[in-house]
Structures are given as structure tokens and as C-alpha cells.
Amino acid sequence: MELKLKPFLKWAGGKTQLLVEIEKNLPSNIEELNRYVEPFVGAGALFLFFLENNMFEEYIINDINTKLINLYKVIRDNKQEFIICISELREKYLNKSEVEREKFFYSIRNAFNKECDNITQAAYMVFLNKTCFNGLFRENSKGEFNVPFGRYKNPSFIDEELIETLSDLLNQKDKYGNFKVKILNQPFQEMREYIDMDSFIYCDPPYRPVTIGGFNSYNKSSFNDDSQKALAEFYKFADKKGSKIMLSNSDPKNLDLEDEFFDDLYRDFNIQRVLAKRRINSNAKGRGEITELLITNY
């Protein structure tokens, strides 16, 4: 699987690393399916792959992170203004000494946490993602982004050509004049209305931590075991509707061979354990090769 449209953000759990395994496990009749649904899109590695290869007639992408979804919409609707805004931020940042860069980072973080217009907010989001520690997105209980400065010598910021291409792809219309890509900002349960036997659904939820204190908090409400159980209900609903559905998750057996949490929840489906390299993990020892789960209903 060759990915020309590289994800434009660093994102915890980003799937670029796992794409080869995912590709091997796609439904054999994928070319007959018309709709792609991704309820936890994040930086959208798999979505971008399908989009650039024109695999589906219609795409429904969703994430609960409002600022992330704003970014997708700004790239679609305001690409020129967005590119100017992010280029100005990059210029200002790169012309500063290291001490001044850190101060600048915190001033942008403050501004991002206050009201600002959509284009500015989208540019701030990318700026912070590229300059903060490990590209994390974490908010405190007040919903304020609180990741500290990352001290990168030469952060990549944004590839303008990639934004232009992505914007064009997001602007594609169907024969009725509607966008081919629907961009939604809802809890995953609300996606039920978009699911039918013509859909391929890929669920990549926040992972169940494999290290104690492992990273699974993307915003103020963290995704706990009850959320994982609710997602299993959603999965079964999609199965009954006749959709093809794939879900990835961490494998608790990396830490505890007796842990049957996902094996129990998805016992009626195909559970595969594939090798993966975890990129964001609070425990440096947790960075080596571990297995992850790929669960399919086909």
C-alpha cells in the first residue's frame, strides 16, 4: 500500500504503521461496496489511502474532536487562507531563537484555547501539533489543550502541495451536487444511520492501554472499558445490518496472557493478532514490537 497523501498531523494511534496488515485484511468484495465509514478518523491514514485511490462513491468520516473536524473543513473550504495563515506562523517561529520559540509556542497555545475564527484555529492546531511534545492532543478537564513545548530543531509544519491535493479531493461532488466526503463531529454511536449492507466500516478507537497509565486520552472524556463495550454493541449492530466491518485495538495479552477482554467481547468474529510498532507510549520500554488486534466480521 503506497500512501502519497501522508497524514497532515501526527496523531496518537495513527495507522500509517499498520496499513500493510490492514490492506491484507480488507474484504474481498471491497470493490462492490459504495460507502466508506470511519467513526474515529483522527489523522485518517486509511481514509486518505481510499480517497486518493478513488475506492468508494461516498465517504463518511467522523471524530469527536471538534477542533480536528474544523481542520478538515477548513482544508476543504478555505485552503488558500489556511496555507497563508500556517505559512506566517512557520515564518515567525523559524526566525526566533530557541528561548523565544518556546514563548511563542505558549502564546499560540493560549490563543488556541480562547475563541478564534475557524481558519486561525485550524492553523494553530497544525502549528501546535508540529511543535508540541510528541504531537499529542490532550486537553484538561476544562477542555483546554495542555501539551507542553516539544523542542524540535526543525519541525516539518505542513506540505502545501499535500493540502492543495487533499482540499481538491474533499471538494469532490456526487451526481446530486453533494460532497462525496461527509465530515461529522459526533459520538461514534450516532453513525448508525449511515450503515447498511453497502458499507465498509473501519473503527480505530482510542486504544485500551497496554501499559499501566498508557496513552488513551484524546480529549476531556477518556475512552474507558464501558466505551469499548458500547463500541462492541455498535459493531454487532453493523454486522446485523450486513456491513463489512473491521476494528483495530491494542492487544491486552501483550501484558497479561489471561486477559480475555476483547476475545470475550468479539467472540463471534475473526480476531487476528498482527505485529505492530507502537509510536506514542508513556513508557519508553513499551515502544518495541507488540501485537495489535484486527477484528473483522468477514
Ligand SMILES: C[S@@+](CC[C@H](N)C(=O)[O-])C[C@H]1O[C@@H](n2cnc3c(N)ncnc32)[C@H](O)[C@@H]1O
Ligand atoms: C486511535 S485514534 C484514530 C487514529 C486514526 N486511525 C489515524 O490513522 O490517525 C482515535 C480517535 O477517536 C476519537 N474519539 C475518541 N472518543 C470518541 C468517541 N466517543 N466518538 C468518536 N470519536 C472518538 C479521538 O478524538 C481520536 O481522534
